[in-house]
Amino acid sequence: MLYTQGHVYIMTNQYRTTFYIGVTSDLRSRVWQHINNEGSLFVKKYKLYDLVYYEYFERIADAIDREKQLKRWHKDWKVNLIKEENPDMKDLKGELELPDEH
Incomplete structure (x- = not known):
C-alpha cells in the first residue's frame, strides 16, 4: 500500500x-500559503508567519x-519541544x- 508522507x-x-x-x-507549499494569507484564518489574524518547528513522518x-x-x-510543553x-x-x-x- 502506498502511503503519503506528512509533516x-x-x-x-x-x-x-x-x-x-x-x-x-x-510543508513548503503550506508555509508559503500561510505567509501569503492563504492559510488558516487563525494564522492570518495573529500574524503567525514564522515556522519554528516541524517533524517529518x-x-x-x-x-x-x-x-x-x-x-x-500545554503551551509550556510546546515551547519546550520547540526549544x-x-x-x-x-x-x-x-x-x-x-x-x-512576500
Missing part, C-alpha cells in the same frame, strides 16, 4: 507568544496523530527554499 509544523508570531500547529503533506496518518497529540499539550530542536526559536522558513516569499 506536523508549528507557526508563531514575531514575539513567540501565539502558536499554530498544523499538518500537511507538502513517512505516513500522513502518523503526522495527523502527532498533530492531535500536540494540540492537547529542544530550535533553542533560539528562529524562523526556519529559509531551510525550506520557498517559492517567492
Whole structure:
C-alpha cells in the first residue's frame, strides 16, 4: 500500500507568544500559503508567519496523530519541544527554499 508522507509544523508570531500547529503533506507549499494569507484564518489574524518547528513522518496518518497529540499539550510543553530542536526559536522558513516569499 502506498502511503503519503506528512509533516506536523508549528507557526508563531514575531514575539513567540501565539502558536499554530498544523499538518500537511507538502510543508513548503503550506508555509508559503500561510505567509501569503492563504492559510488558516487563525494564522492570518495573529500574524503567525514564522515556522519554528516541524517533524517529518513517512505516513500522513502518523503526522495527523502527532498533530492531535500536540494540540492537547500545554503551551509550556510546546515551547519546550520547540526549544529542544530550535533553542533560539528562529524562523526556519529559509531551510525550506520557498517559492517567492512576500
